[in-house]
Amino acid sequence: MITRKSAEQIGKMRQAGVIVGDCLRMLRGLAVEGVTLKELDKSAEAFIRGRGAKPTFKGYHGFPASLCLSLNSEVVHGIPNNRKLKNGDILAIDCGATFGDWVGDAAITVMVGEVGPELRQLVETTTQSLVAGIAAARVGNRLGDVGAAIEGVINPRGYGIVREYCGHGVGRALHEDPQVPNYGKAGTGPRIQDGWCLALEPMVNLGGDHVHTLADGWTVVTDDGKPSAHCEHSIAITESGVEILTLTSDGAWP
Ligand code: MG
Ligand code: MG
Numbered sequence: 001m002i003t004r005k006s007a008e009q010i011g012k013m014r015q016a017g018v019i020v021g022d023c024l025r026m027l028r029g030l031a032v033e034g035v036t037l038k039e040l041d042k043s044a045e046a047f048i049r050g051r052g053a054k055p056t057f058k059g060y061h062g063f064p065a066s067l068c069l070s071l072n073s074e075v076v077h078g079i080p081n082n083r084k085l086k087n088g089d090i091l092a093i094d095c096g097a098t099f100g101d102w103v104g105d106a107a108i109t110v111m112v113g114e115v116g117p118e119l120r121q122l123v124e125t126t127t128q129s130l131v132a133g134i135a136a137a138r139v140g141n142r143l144g145d146v147g148a149a150i151e152g153v154i155n156p157r158g159y160g161i162v163r164e165y166c167g168h169g170v171g172r173a174l175h176e177d178p179q180v181p182n183y184g185k186a187g188t189g190p191r192i193q194d195g196w197c198l199a200l201e202p203m204v205n206l207g208g209d210h211v212h213t214l215a216d217g218w219t220v221v222t223d224d225g226k227p228s229a230h231c232e233h234s235i236a237i238t239e240s241g242v243e244i245l246t247l248t249s250d251g252a253w254p
């Protein structure tokens with residue numbers, strides 16, 4: 001069942017979302033060479049709690065941390081550990097905050113130090129595909145239009161698109177209906193309605209599409225060991241347009 005959110009509910013989701021946007025902005029500054037993934041997670045948890053919210057991911061189906069941190073060939077759901085960031089790494093930072101029962105969910109991929117042109121282009125394309133998906137998320141469009149817009153940015157580069165994981169509805173729960181694949185056919189799928197709130201999150205691989213989960217039960221990695229990038233925003237779609245809910249408090253992309 002896809003729930004439609006009222007203007008008042010979207011306002012509450014915006015409050016949760018801004019905490020996520022500000023947290024990601026802070027983490028972008030902290031993610032430098034020599035910092036451990038655990039240190040980033042600690043900083044995020046303190047930040048989220050300091051704003052009166054709860055880290056949504058902590059304890060979610062038993063997930064042990066506040067952030068999902070996925071380094072290089074890790075795609076999503078990486079568990080923060082004591083590895084240190086190195087020059088040339090790319091790190092996907094996925095953050096969720098629950099504030100007053102409403103969830104914000106967003107992710108960025110940061111480039112540590114000097115990152116080569118191949119990875120830089122991967123990260124930039126991933127961001128551009130999210131921009132295209134957001135632009136296609138309009139009342140009256142179909143869900144397939146969103147997937148097709150995302151795919152339309154990624155495919156010309158020859159990158160892999162992760163099929164096993166996708167975007168989703170977001171609201172009181174982190175994961176609500178509908179599922180939002182990062183590929184699709186324009187003009188297909190359910191019609192987008194006023195009040196839908198979605199988390200769009202392309203996961204883009206430098207190599208092939210295929211991924212698998214490590215023995216820790218969480219960390220998703222590429223089958224071919226090549227790097228992967230991920231970015232995400234929670235958005236609200238209404239008759240008046242689309243709003244990104246997980247911007248920073250000064251209205252910027254984190
Ligand atoms: Mg997320
Ligand atoms: Mg998500």
